Structures are given as structure tokens and as C-alpha cells.
Amino acid sequence: MNLRKLTGAAVAAVLALPMFASGANAYELVLPTLDYRTGPYAPNGIPVANGYTDYLTMLNERDGGINGVKIKHVDCETGYNTKKGVECYEKVKNTPPSGALAIQPLSTGITYQLIPKAAVDEIPIFSMGYGRTSAANGKVFPWVFNFPATYWSQATALVQYIADQEGGFDALKGKKIYLVYHNSAYGKEPIRTLEAMAEKFGYEFRGLPVDHPGQEQKATWLQIRKEKPDWVLMWGWGVMNQVAIKEAASIRYPMDHFIGVWWSGSENDVMPAGDAADGYLSGAFHAPGGGFPVHDDIRKYVYDKGLGKGDRDRIGEVLYNRGMVGAMWTTEAIRKAMEIHGTKEVTGKHVRDGFEALNVDEARLEELGLGGFTYPVKITCANHEGPGKVAVQQWDAKAKQWNIVSKFYEPLRDVTGPLIEADSAAYAAENNVTPRDC
Amino acid sequence: MAFDIFLLEVIISGLMTGVMYALVALGFVLIFKASGIFNFAQGVMALFAALALYDFLAEDGWFFAVFGFTLPVWLAIPATGLIMVVLAWVIERTVLRFMVKQNEIILFMATIGLAFVLEGLGDILFGSDVKPLDIGIPQGASDWLLDNFNLYIEQLEIFAAGTAAVLVVVLAIFFQRTRIGRALRAVADDHQAALSVGVSLDKIWVIVWSVSGIVALVAGIMWGSKSGVQFSLSLIALKALPVLILGGFTSVPGAIVGGLIIGVGEKLAEVYIGPMVGGAIENWFAYMLALAFLLFRPQGLFGERIIERV
Amino acid sequence: MFYRESGQLKSSYIADQAMFPIAQDRWFVIGVLAVAFLVAPFFINEYWANAILLPFLVYALAALGLNILTGYCGQVSLGTGAFMAVGAYASFKLVGFFPELNFLIVLALSGVVTAAVGMIFGLPSLRIKGFYLAVATLAAQFFLVWMFNKVGWFYDYNLTGMITVRPIDFFGIRITGPEATPAAKYLFTLTVVAVLALSAKNIVRGRIGREWMAIRDMDIAAELIGIRPLQAKLSAFAVSSFYVGVAGALYFAVYLGSVEPVEAFDINQSFYVLFIIIIGGLGSVLGAFLGAAFIVLVPILLKNIMVGGMGFDSGMAGHVEILLMGLLIIFFLIVEPHGLARLWQIAKEKLRLWPFPH
Secondary structure, three states: OHHHHHHHHHHHHHHHHHHHHHOOOOOOEEEEEEEOOOOOOHHHHHHHHHHHHHHHHHHHHHHOOEOOEOEEEEEEEOOOOHHHHHHHHHHHOOOOOOOEOOEEOOOHHHHHHHHHHHHHHOOOEEOOOOOOHHHHEOOOOOOEEOOOOOHHHHHHHHHHHHHHHHOOHHHHOOOEEEEEEEOOHHHHOOHHHHHHHHHHHOOEEEEEEEOOOOOOOHHHHHHHHHHOOOEEEEEOOOHHHHHHHHHHHHOOOOHHHEEEOHHHOOHHHHHHHHHHHOOOEEEEOEOOOOOOHHHHHHHHHHHOOOOOOOOHHHOOOHHHHHHHHHHHHHHHHHHHHHHHHOOOOOOHHHHHHHHHOOEEOHHHHHHOOOOOOEOOEEOOOOEOOOOOOEEEEEEEOOOOEEEEOOOOEOOOHHHHHHHHHHHHHHHHHHOOOOOOOO | OOHHHHHHHHHHHHHHHHHHHHHHHHHHHHHHHHHOOOOOOHHHHHHHHHHHHHHHHOOOOHHHHHHOOOOOHHHHHHHHHHHHHHHHHHHHHHOHHHHOOOOHHHHHHHHHHHHHHHHHHHHHHHOOOOEOOOOOOOOOEOHHHHHHHOOOOEHHHHHHHHHHHHHHHHHHHHHHHOHHHHHHHHHHHOHHHHHHOOOOHHHHHHHHHHHHHHHHHHHHHHHHHHHOEOHHHHHHHHHHHHHHHHHOOOOHHHHHHHHHHHHHHHHHHHHHHHHHHOOOOHHHHHHHHHHHHHHHOOOOOOOOOOOOOO | OOOOOOOOOOOOHHHHOOOOOOHHHHHHHHHHHHHHHHHHHHHOOHHHHHHHHHHHHHHHHHHHHHHHHHHHOOOOOOOHHHHHHHHHHHHHHHHHHOOOOOHHHHHHHHHHHHHHHHHHHHHHHHOOOHHHHHHHHHHHHHHHHHHHHHOHHHHOOOOOOOEEOOOOEEOOEEOOOOOOOHHHHHHHHHHHHHHHHHHHHHHHHOHHHHHHHHHHHOHHHHHHOOOOHHHHHHHHHHHHHHHHHHHHHHHHHHHHOEEOHHHHOOHHHHHHHHHHHHHHOOOOHHHHHHHHHHHHHHHHHHHHHHHHHOOOOHHHHHHHHHHHHHHHHHHHHHHOOOOHHHHHHHHHHHHHHOOOOO
16 A cells, blocks of 8 residues: 555665766756645545646656656645645745746645745746636736636536526526535635626525535535525535535435536545435536546556556546646646747746647647547637636446536636636736736 | 424434534543543544544455455454554553653643644555445435435434444443443542552553543544545544533533534524524534533533632 | 853842843843844745745744743633734735835734734633633634634625735835745844744733733632732733734735635644644743744654655655654653753753763
């Protein structure tokens, strides 16, 4: 188990030593991650970190890095704690030789910490599908990227899915849509959007907060049992997800009317509830499962050589894929940066330009062994969120797997647009930022 | 659903939740009663016990790796109990033995160190994934009640309440009727006097930590069945705090009654007052409730009367 | 040999009552301050400032505050996190209302606001004692954090409920946000902490400090000799909360820059500061600093040794770090239950005799 892995890592480290020594003066691309493998959120943090790391290892082993330049992956343990995150960031940001090329904070709190620092330190932040939603506005946040979709886009997508099930937006009138949320900055993100849509479509909205860590949610679910909302959305994290799904099953809430955010839709979340979780839904911006060509490459070049971070049979879990796709977009941005600036020795500044010109289309996905894994992403100077599309996936408890059951919904930009505009304007005013022209 | 049924549901759920809190609080009380130590590690002990139990039952555990088979539930639980006894013995040998007669806050800090050690050890030995724990306790709503009376009660919690009742009776018999139990009470009353009539303090401490380790195992099973075994399990200690303070640190019945009061109080508050002020008031309401009680009875509901002398 | 007070004769009461009556102590403190003020700023980089020195100073200040209450006056508090939050939100709102106000005044006012809140939650201490008193401060902990998270006015009704510091200049030098230089942040914090620490040292040896200690040692006896428990306890809550509030404001504005109440000021924060004073030494100003050094710095040190020096996997290092931290705490408590400050004192006793053993 873990001790075995530790021994493996130690042996690998010893074997790797001569390699480092020989290549000491070669340029390397430093990609740090702020992981959390300890603390209450570790069960979620571990697969994300594994996916990210394995993809980078695979690139190094298969292609010798990006365009022949090795990637140097540096990880730092945050325990999902902001203070440790700050320490980690300061520690990794100047790692030689290239300095950090992009930061994945992997926590809403840490992202907020780092947003003002990014511009000063000239390191782009890639908060993939989390963090500050209004950072989608590239005019105010030139250094922050939160594609492929934000929480607000996701909220609109989930409401569209509900509308489809109910038979159109008109059918939403008078329906009750409740939100069970982690009582923190992260959980509160979708509320404004859901309220705005409630006004627009005429459904009744109510938020039910659950305090960290969320092992006791009886009061919340008794209220849901009493008021019988037509749909329940959930913005949960950690143990809160598992308990909520169990409670929902206990009160016989129909699972196919219960939709989690994409952070509440992993194998970890549904397994403890067993068969009762069958039919539970969650948002997604990439496919589940480990059957893509890229997974085969990871097995072949990483796990067969004993370099894998996690367990071989857990490749392809939802959160593993989440980490992996993040690594893919980051490395593609680096590739783009090399192309734009005509150098292999890119810096954080170059990579920012790479992110801004990122264009991973169908053909490119196919080349990467990720055909059909996610949708094409194109980033522009003004729009750092990209397409913002979100699909809904469903848990099949018998087969123990997630399946995507809807199309990818375009976000309702007329809802999110003004909110993003207002929030980023407020940030700009508070912090004396002059928006760029795009 | 009629209004009064809903009220009944809230109250019953509150009582049940209270019992779940009380299970955790019981472990605190036992140790505090016998040694005056506020054991910060109680929550982590529950986590550790649940992790160990899972290890005996699962095919990806150490036990399976070493022996090639897994234990049935009826054997795994006593085996885990044994581990908790060994743990108690180790704790006595390496920590408590050196801390006799220290100030209570120093002892409290030592248990914090202990909590860190167990937390790190648990992660290193068993990994940090969520481990679904299923030892055959019925789960989900009670169908019979739901279908016939439209009353929702969680079966796991009925089971937990039953277990708690048995546990309290067993503990009561243990304290009142056995030789060791009497010795325990003697130590709780007066360390010095107990020592002078030949009670071995070392032995008593091992026993009391073992008993509270087994209580932690029970709490770990109940909470672990509810949410899967994972780190967050150790945080239930925080939910036991108001129960403990309300019931009195030294009283077994206090832990139960305190649990019931806190459970019902916080559920009623959350359901009826929560919506008016934005929700999530359970946590602080529990403490406010305990505070209100304490203003009238500063030693907790069942705590020993504080006699002040100059 | 070097640490000997013989021959240091006092010829006036003022000299006898000096804060550091022994010359070596005086020179030691002056030396440490000189290095901290005059040498360190030239070598400081962002890692040292943001990851090590700022958290160390801020936690030392918070621990100083808690030590006044718990170590000197004997009232256990588990509400430190929430009182830090009061200071942080007070400074946030004050800067919002009066952007031109000198930041030192903002800090002082934040402290005063926290002191007022602290006194309210200190009232039950007149009736409830010992561990039971923790319930009052725990109520404060959970209630205040809930309030800051829920009531929009506190976070200016923004979308997520996080507060972010505005850029603040102190006599023309930027001290908050990413543009502030590490040296500026460090020096500002150091000045505040040094002044408050010296004041604390002075308060606790004065009349009021002695009242607190009398209450701590036996409150009934203290009452009998004419100390008013109401006044003594509430003043301890007030002074303690003032320190904690200032620490909270620095924690938010200078150290972190943006905070979310639920995470930054949760119950763990309260426990964390309590660990610091127990490990450092209850009832000791020096203890607050030693404890902060231990609790804040040792994990970072362990991590850097394991990950950087020994090539550990960062996740495994995280687990081992927690384990070792626990072992170290137990080890130090067994070696010296009264904290690091007491160890220091013993070292001084030994030094006094050195090199002759008797």
C-alpha cells in the first residue's frame, strides 16, 4: 500500500539521481502543483493530483517533454489550507531553471490569495473550473484563466438540463429548485446566478447551507423532505457529498432529480451510498472512464515503468481525468507559447500569452489521444473562460461507472455576462486595475 | 404531510442525532472521569478504530495482504477492539506514565500530540481514500414507518440508539458491579487515596483508555457507516464538545442527556429559526444552548458540584 | 561566566524595577531587536517574509493576547479565531469607510472593537469556570464566524463573501497587497509586534497583571484580598482581545491579503493559538514567541527537510510531518511540561553557574 509506494518512490529517486546530475544545466519547464493529500479533503485531492502528475510524467517518458524540453514537476502539499498554500506558492514560484510557468492552486481560497500576486510575479494562474468566476473577464484579469467553464456557466447549464427534462423553460415556472451548498466562498458561488435565473424563469429558489465538514445534514434533508423541491442542486466537497447522497437516498428523494456540481460527482462521492446512489447526476466538462488512447499511453509509459503516482486500476476515475485534462491544457499552452515566441526556453510571461492564444480543437484532441474526451477550447484576450460548456453525467451503481447523459450545454451568457461584468468591475475599482483593451 | 408529523420527525431525528453525538462524548467522559484528562484525540481514535476495522474486512488491506483472507464482521470487531487495547497500553507506556500529576492543560496538550501521531499514522498505514464501511447495519429510512405512518426515521440511527443504550447499561454494570469498576471509581474520586489502598494507577489508566478506545470503535462504526471512513470522521469530536460541556465532563448519563438536548435543540433551531436568518445555525446554536444551561448550572447538568474553598 | 548578575548593583528604585533588570537580558533583547530591525530587512525575500516571518510574528502576537487571558488570568479561551476575525473585519470596514486613515490608527481601532466584543463574550466567565468556560468562547467562535459569513454588510455584499484588502500606504510606503515589498510588510508588522510585546511585558508586571495572576491562582482568595473579579476578568478579556484583534487585522491585511471567514478563522485557528501558548509556556511573554516559532516553523522545516533534502513524495511527507509534529509535542511536554519558556529559564540557571557545576 502506501509504504510500498514510498519504497518505490525512494528507489526511483535514487535511480533518478544520476539522470538529474547529467541534465543539470539543460533547460527544464517547471510546472508546480499545490496538491492536497492530507486533511479532510484528501480523498478528493489525491486523484486530481495523480492525474495531473501522471500526464506530465507520460509526456516526459513518451516525448521527452514538450518539444523535446523536459518538464520538471514540483508538487507541494497544502492540505487544502490557505496558509500552507501561501507557503507553497512562495516556495515553488522561483524554482530554477524556468521559474513556475503556471500555477494550479486547486482551492478556491488559495486562488483568491494568488490572483493579485499573479500579475506582479508574472505567473499565470490556471484555476480550471474553480476559483474566482469573474476572472473569466480577461480585460481585468490578464493573468488568470478559468476555462473551460465556470461555476456560473455550470449553474446555467444545469438549469437548462432541468428545463429540458421538464419540457422547456416555460415549464420551470412555479417549480422549486433548491441548492444544498458548502457554506464557504466556493459553495456560495452559484447563488447569485441561480437567483438571477429564478427571476428570469420564474422558479422558486432556496439555498440550504451546510457547514464544513458536513457529516450531519439531518436538518437540511428534513427540510427538503418537507418542502419537496422538484430539483435539488448541490455544491459540495469532501465528506459533505457522501453524506448528502446518502441522506437523499434515505428520504427517498429521486436521485435523477439531484444534481451535483462537477466537484460532487466522483466515484468517491457515490460509492459509500452503494446502490442507493444509482441515478445521481452531476455536472461535467470531460468524459469519465479510462478507455481513451491517452490512458493507454499513461499505463504504458508511466505505470509499466513503475512511475505512476496512484493505483493502476484507478486510472480514469472522474477526478483523475480532471487532473489529467488540466495538465493537458497547461502543456498545450506551453506548446503554444513556444510557437508564438519562437523559443523553447519559455517563461511565465510567455506561457500567459500561450494560454491566451490557446486553441485545442477536435483535431488536436484526436492527436493527443483525447478524441471526444472533452470539447474544443479556444481562449481569447477578453474571454478567459472559453466555451463554458457543461454536460450532465449520471452514476450507474450496477456497472459502477459514470455516463454522460446529456449534450454539452452552452452557458446562458445573457445571465452570466452582466454578473461577470459587474463583479470584475468591482474588483478593478477596489484594486486600481485599469482594464485592458481587447 | 401534516405539520405535527414534521415536528415529530424533527424531534425524533434530533434525538437520534443526539445519541450519535453522545456516543462520541461518552469516550471523553470515561477518560476525564478516571484521569482528569480532556482527551483531544478521542475523535482521531474513532477514526483510527474505523480504519483498522475496515482493514480487517477489506481485500485491499494489510491483513489480507499478509494472511490472504479477510475476517468476518463478528471476528473483525473484537480484533479491532484488541488493537484499541494495545493502543491504550502503548499510550500509557509512552505518554501518560511520564505525565502523572501534571496540570490538566498540559495533559490536554499531550493528547493533542497524540492526535497528530494517530492521524499521521492512520494516513500512512491505511491511506486517505474514502472507505465504504458496511458491516450489515441496516441503512436508509425505515420502510415500515415511512409507508404506514409517513414518518421518516433513519434505521442506522435507531440501531445506534439501541447500541448506545446497551453500551450505557454495560458501562453502568462495569462501574458498579465489577472489581475493576470500583477501582476506577476510587481513582476518579481521589488518586492519592486510591493509590494508598493498593489500586495500581498504571493498570487503571490502561483499562480506562481501552474502554474509551472501544467506545471510540463503536462511534467510529456508526459514523463510518454513515459517511464512509475518512479523515473527516475525526472532526465529529467537535460536535461532541457542546454535549460534553452541557452534560458535565464527569457524568455518563450526562453525556446521553446532553446529547439528546443538543440534538433536538439544534435541529429545531435549524429547521424553524434557520430559514429566517440564512441557515447553518446548528453549530453555534448548540453552544448557545449549552451556555444558557451553564449559566444556571455552572458544573453542567450532571457534573459534580464545584465546591470552592480557600 | 558570561551570564552572571553579581556586581550589577541597583542604586535606585527605577533601576530595580526596570523591565529587564539583568544587564545581559537587556542586551540580549536589544541585540535581537537590532538584528530583527536593522539586519534582517536587507536579507529578506518573499519566501522568508510571506511564508515564515509574517506568520510567525502574527501568531506570536495572537498568542501573546491569548496568553494574557489564559496564561496570566487563567481563563481558557477557544475563541481566538473568531476574535481575530473581528479584528480583520473591523480593519476591512474601517479602511473601506476611511481610506485615508493612517493604518496604525486603523489597527488600534480594530483592536478596540475586538476588545469590546471580547468583553461581551467574557461576561459568562464571572459565573462559569475552568473547561466549562470554553463553551462561552466556543459560542463566540461559531457565532461570529457564522455572522461574518452570512451578513452581507461585513463583506460589502460581494459575490463570494471573501474580503480582499485594498492597497494601503503607510507614510507613502505600500504595506499591503502584492506590490508591497517583503521588507516593508515585515518591518511594519515587526514594529507593531515589538511595541505591543514590550507593552504586554509591562502590563503583566504592573498592578493589573498581578491582579490577573491572583485571579488565576485562586479566584476566591483573590476576591478576599480585595481584587474585584469583575474588573480583573473583564480587563483581561479586553486587553487580550485587543491584542488578538490587532493580530487578526495584520493576519488579514498584511499577511494573507484576502480571507474567507470559514477557513481562515475557524476553530482550528483557535486551537492552533492555544497550542502555541501551551508549548511555549503559559504565563510568559517570551513563551508566546518560542511557541509560535515551534508551531509555525517546525512543520515548514520538517517539510523542507523531507521533500527537499530527502526526496520524499510530498503527500507522504505531509503524513510523516503530522506524525513527527505529534511526537515532538509529546517529547517536549515530557521533557518540560511547562513549555519552552521554562526550558529557556532552566538554561539560564545553568548558564549562571557555568562552567562550574555548583
